[in-house]
Amino acid sequence: MTIDFQSFNHLLDNRFSCRGFIDKKVSKNELREIVQTAQKVPSWCNAQPWQLTLVEGKKLDTLRNKLWEAAKEQLHKPDIPFPSSYEGVYKERRRECGFQLYDAVGIKKGDREASFIQTLKNYCFFDAPHIVIITTPKALGTYGVLDCGAFITAFTIAATAKGISTIPQAAPAGLAPILREYLLLDEERDFVCVISFGYSDDNHPANQFRTGRAEFEDVLEIL
Ligand SMILES: Cc1cc2nc3c(=O)[nH]c(=O)nc-3n(C[C@H](O)[C@H](O)[C@H](O)COP(=O)(O)O)c2cc1C
16 A cells, blocks of 8 residues: 555656646557546536547637637637635645746746737647646536545546646636637536647746645644
């Protein structure tokens, strides 16, 4: 059991959000194994509300172009409202990981144009060869989204175990109406996020940093 814990911890140490991919495809068999493993997470009533839509190849390239143009126009309308504000420690953590990314790719503080271009790369899915769009039934509300979160995390860890890199992305969910129209996504389902995946470009500047985590004492309150 100790060995299992160490292996799991090692996997989590190796997972990171990848923002640069090489031009190499993930096979359907590997994807099937990742999804079937991630499906083992718990969900309320075992509802397993996640549904995945795989987009790749020419269809993905067209989608990148459509979203890039829409994002430049700032036509955002997510199904699930984005956080209204990040305050206190959440604001600090958000700033810190943002600055880590900007430092890694050489964007100077205050360079709004370069920051905006970096943000737009979300809509090209950082050139990943594949994406899966995760949706949940509207009727299951917040708990459906929660169950999807568990699935998303497990997907990223299972992929790591196979040497495949991932990044969950909420940014494209801001352009849900465009994705829904182009991909004919179900009106009764909310768009949660995308997972972009493929093989990491280990030399890509955006992949040269790792985020930190809060201290144990900051997350556990003992009464
Ligand atoms: C639900 C969710 C949505 C995210 N959306 C984005 C996104 O739109 N763009 C992005 O660059 N990173 C996104 N991320 C990645 C986070 O920034 C990243 O997980 C966090 O900074 C911790 O870094 P790590 O994943 O490398 O450990 C998202 C992560 C999660 C779990």
